[in-house]
Amino acid sequence: MEEHNEELHADNQQHENNTQDTITKVTGMYKDWFLDYASYVILERAVPAIEDGFKPVQRRIMHSMKDLDDGRYNKVANIVGHTMQYHPHGDASIADAMVQIGQKDLLIDTQGNWGNILTGDRAAASRYIEARLSKFALDVVFSPKITDWQLSYDGRKNEPVNLPVKFPLLLAQGAEGIAVGLSTKILPHNFIELIDASIKHLQGKRFQIYPDFPTAGIMDVSNYNDGMRGGKVRVRAKISQLDKNTLVITEIPFGTNTTSLIESILKANDKGKIKIKKIEDNTAANVEILVHLPSNISPDKTIDALYAFTNCESSISPLGCIIYDNKPLFIGVSEMLRRSTDHTVDLLKAELEIQLDELQEQWHFASLERIFIENRIYREIEEEETWEGVINAIDEGLKPHITHLKREVTVEDITRLTEIRIKRISKFDIDKAQQKIDALEENIAEVKHHLANLIAYAIDYFTRLKKQYGQGKERQTEIRIFDDVDARKVVIRNTKLYVNREEGFVGTSLRKDEYVTDCSDIDDIIVFTRDGMMQVTRVDAKTFVGKNIIHVAIFKKKDKRTIYNMIYRDGKGGASYMKRFSVTSVTRDKEYDLTQGKKGSMITYFSANPNGEAEVVTIILRQAGSIKKLKWDLDFADMSIKGRAVKGNIVTKYSIKRIELKEKGISTLKPRKIWFDDTVQRLNVDGRGELLGAFKGEDRLLIINQKGEVKTILPELTAHFDNDMIVLEKWNPEKPISAIYYDGEKERYFVKRFLVENESKVEKFITEHPKSQLELVMTDWRPMAEVVFYKQRGKDQKPNIEVNLEEFIAVKGIKALGNQLTTDKVRQINALESLPYEEPEEIAAEDMEVVDEETVEGDDDDKGSDSKVSGDGQMGLF
Template identity: 55%
Template sequence: MSEEINNEEVEDVVPQEPEHHEENGRVRSIQHLSGMFEKWFLDYASYVILERAVPYVNDGLKPVQRRILHAMREMDDGRYNKVANIVGSTMSYHPHGDASIKDALVQLGQKNLLVDCQGNWGNILTGDDAAAGRYIEARLSKFALEVAFNPKTTNWKLSYDGRKREPVTLPIKFPLLLAQGVEGIAVGLASKILPHNFNELLDACVAYLCGEEFVLYPDFPTGGMVDVSKYNDGLRGGSVKIRARIEKDAGNKLLRITEIPFGRTTTALIDSILKANEKGKIKIKKIDDNTAANVEILVHLAAGVSSDKTIDALYACTDCELSISPNSCVIENDKPVFMPVSDILRKSVDDTVALLLLELKIKLGELETDWQYSSLEKIFIEERIYKDKEFEESGSVEEVVVHVRKRLEPFIAHLIRPVTDDDIKQLLEIKMKRILKFNSEQAENYIKGLEDEIARVKHDIEHIIPYSIEYYKRIKAKYGKGRERLTEIRNFENIEATKVVVANEKLYINREEGFVGTALKKDEFICECSDIDDVIIFRKDGTYYVTKVADKLFVGKDVLHVNVFKKNDKRTIYNVAYRDGKYGPSYVKRFCVTGITRDKQYNLTKGAAGSRVLYFSANPNGEAEVIKVCLKPKPGMKKLVSEYDFAALAIKGRDSQGNLLSKNDIHKISLVQKGASTLGGRKIWLDEDVLRLNTDSRGRYVGEFQGDDRILVANKNGTYNTSDYDLSNHYEEGYLVFEKFDSEKVWSAVFFDAEQQYYYLKRFRFEDTVRITSFIGENEGSYLVCLSGEKRPRFEIVFGGRYENRPAETIVADEFIAEKSYKARGKRLTTYEVKEIQEIEPLDGGEEEKPEEGGTDVDFEITNPDMLSDESQMKLDFE
């Protein structure tokens, strides 16, 4: 429901009447200042709301905008006018300074809808100001002339000095308020309506008239991307997130910003990036602004910096991402009203339909008047009434009118309305020249054309909704080209700044004195962090808390574990054994800490005095180890040592008690065996800019890993190795294959053997090995040509040298050679000189390669061609 601010609610602030006192025979009037201020402030607030800051829902304009457009319409002769002249003309309607009028005109011109501009009108991308009013020119656009003006349907009022008339509101037949958007701050009230797409607004108008549902979302002239999931139809409480468009270029060492968020200029955006760089949140080498007609900001990355992570950091820490809160406040019936965007459009369509109907009725009246006069004129001339003796001998106009009315009586029944004295007097003004040139047939055709036009207008009046629909479609076809949506609608993921900012600090701990911080350079190193990170601190008494990273922070001498805290991290699992109280039983528990209040103390034990942590481990992927528990000996106790596997323990909340480990006193707990993750697969990505693994969806997806899964890295130089999926791993450039290792997968490799000076093909399976191993042999000069993981790969051999006219040969790998060890040399492909070998489209699993027609049939079978000597292989080469 719409919310209104009612002026009746402020009746209690009306000032008191002046008090009158008689003093020495004179009456003196006393006015209380408080009452005067209340009255003046109320008048001022009402004026600012109604006359300056908030647009009217009828035409979507503020008073200054409406007066500018009205002044331009009065000056319009099809040519450009100096802006200084337009400002001067507007001042006869707008009682304010010329600077405010010019600024409002420039803003109208920059919206590229109602005003046709010429000259330097500034740049909304860079924030450059427009030239002085004496240098730039403007005129109304064709669109404005068609949809915004009609003196016959305009309500008028006197200007502020009473010398001229100005429109109360313009009869605009288009949802201008939603197309242009508006922003204004009044007294205790603000309005912020975001711009929408021209064509989408017209489509929504048609949908509303057709009784269909419609949804409207903002579209900004600066482009970019927008998340409208919380738009709330433009009402208070809603918000939209807008982002710059950032592209990777030049081998991921350069970021190119091509579109910026609405409301920001390139200068402001660059300033925010430089500030983030100075604070160490991102690392860039330099930044260039090449913006002209289009945005082009070049962000050069420093060496070893991830482009994907930097893009996320730009969104999280700079003005590359902004949140805008709309506030759809408009003036309706001289009161401010909070109205949703969809209702504003419906109101605009209803008003447009009413205006179109009024225009049709006015046109119908004009056509009928024209038809009436033309018919009377035809009768008057054809019946030669002007030749009547009574007409010529009449002594006064009144006698002539009486005579003409009498002569027209036989024809009155065929007219649209009764004949008036004004009709007859208009006939008397016909000049003899027109009578002499009168053509009855032409007059009849003209009247017939008027009748057709009247019938068409009456049809449109009776079918005003279809007529209005066609009107909107015509406007879209005429002016919609080139006004396609600029802002892409997307759903943004929430980027946590702590995950994407550069780790520009190192965290240290001084256990002897009990300090943690980034300034303790000579003490024990913990991990890398950023200056906006949180750290989690566990103590031996079972208490823990989260606090901000600091230069030097006292945490106590009984610190058990310190690390960077990741909010909502469900994969970091803490495995704990603790004693309840000083002499109580011992428990084990597994838990995660996803979110807690900063600087608030928590306890992983039951909180009894004397409780102690006996064993603690932090596992980044939910690993569950096996521990050995040694009990303190006491009489009658037979088993003093046992093992416990944390994998048998369920992960519960951090406040859970845990499972009983032992009721007896525990002497020592030690690690027996490291365990695997109990959380299932972990999705891993490779950030190819910095060649490191991550779980934040940056870069290329590698696969889902768990347990002892491995990663296969095959390099372009013919070597390979496998690795685990620890996030601290660093890889080198030059890899050809980077994927989850599958020991059953058969690979096909074509390589040149430097020792034999021939090309070979081999099929094999990679073995799990950490050591970098060659799979093409150790001969210096050998090199890899192709490596394929397809089931049935094919390779095409193009011959060169004196054999360049020899047709290219296609080899199907699994038909050419059987699978062998990766250490085997393989089988020679050909003895002819080779120009090029390349992999082509593989065969499907069950597809058989058909021999070419006319080919030679071989009536023998070689069961193991790899056993043939080089000479025997040469003999099998058929021309």
């Protein structure tokens, strides 16, 4: 066997030696092939040029459309075929690129079915749709006299190296491309804002630009990073509540369409992340997706869940890469705008210089023509027999009269003079000729003034573009700072949690054991065992947490409202202690001892109270020795709330026989202060924004919108608020609401005062006529208003009047029409300072002190997560 291996090794060695003798290294034409290919893809296909904002295929399409332009529509198939003279690729790629340009609705005037960016529907075949250049494109994209030209790929045609675009087109349209080794993703920006930023740059002022998407939606640009690598833009659909069981999506995030959005919602529903009844897509010219909810599902919570689990929120990572000097360059959008604006100034200067040369040439020849005819120099050539003699005769005849000309007279000038027709000479009008020269001199002076004041001229140019083409191009995407949606708080409880108390198991697969609550697969659960141990763990199919479980529930991090009341025995035969504590933060899967750690310690009484309730219990001791008092009541309200590691207060040093619940308690927590952060349009308890007040469990918020609708809601931190909200405050059921509104049917202003009668529904308090509108609403106790009148023809100006609404009308029902304010024509109605009123004092809210907290730690996916508390307290007697 060893001999065979040696022979085999020798044969292999010999083969290797023979192979080495015949190896030939391949160099030459293979050496740079990949680099050439990569360069071609980067420069000629995927990345746009900074000069005009076009990729090569787009530039060639625009050039072809200019070739074919006669003011009428051309079949796209015809344009595509014409473009193939310049673009060395197939017709399909050209047609797709042209449709993308057309859908941006800036450079191409389209006709036919060009697809729908909202629904994702594709455009019709190129033989069925038509296009022509838009007026804007003809105005800013083309200028043949200042265009640099090069031969097309086959050498038969000339094509532009770059088109002389006098506008930041790259930023207006955006660009996306994947090359070899790099990519680009430049987001579209707003037309008007780009012009304003260009003007600011020319004025030497600072500017900032943000994306604006044709699909509208809402956008958070906090981390935009000027569109460079590492930046991020978060985009959301615009979702509002149509009624208590219906949500409506009216705008969608950039990069999605209604089809993909609905698919993501259905997928989240199938996975149990959200719960919906059905979806209707009514999208036509505008987006309208109706999401119908089951009757027991919170609309506000579902809106957050749509952002957390579907494409209703997505993140876009921009990457500013452009071609400059035949190389890729990574820069931000501000630098792109500066370069584009400076390039526009250079192009305007080049156009002015060419225009000046042309005007001066026209002036020069017009002056020569006048001298030639006025001084009858044409007669000098009658005797000449040769062409040279004719030229010399005219030249000699002109010399005494050309001292005011700005350049020398050339042979070409004299040749042009000889081409003037006799009919024109005979009808020559000296006055008209001088008027023409004077007009040319004015034009020359104007152009020279523009060149001398080039920046002002460029600013006027951009201002004209904004005025001429800016109508209808206002910002579509709303800029807002987003609050982070915590998936654990909004996920639908799509599974059930069970517990085996005696054996110490919790999980979703223990269906034969005790049911605890509904939960989701991303929840944490908190568990207490009889030996005084506490643990927080992730929901799983089956988890061992310790025998003799006394309490298990969904855990909510930073929950200061859930208070645990506990009595425990310190060691075997030791004294008993009582404590009240909250659990706000812990380390996941770590056991915490709630006793003093002595062997044999045991919890003898335990209750979990979701709103800080403090009950009264009866302590009954065992008969032993000379103990006189064997029974007494203990009120947990007498004890302050501390951290979970506190030792507690001693109850008794004797052995407790049993503990009985005597009386359920009420909340001992102070009312909770709630603020409204207008930036993110959300409630919070962290002191951000405007303080709305201190809220007890039954307190509600009053909301009034511009449509004349009023409703009250519980102050849940997940609540959503519409943009047309004009009143948000703590609701006092006893305080009237005062409103002045215009009735569309009666064409008069009315005043009414009313109380909210149904706190569980939205009610409209102005009339339903389409022209009815809310003018003024006040929630002060004694409001005052000022009425300003129009001046009537032939009459003196009627003085303003002040109206005490409290005296003007009594409080009536919400459906009452109210009292007519005036019969005169009202110009405007202003709110005045209300009359003084002493409101009853409210109990001040105080933040609850919680000590000895720890941070939740776990794997990377678990950090910073929390979940919704089930809401039901649990009590145990041992």
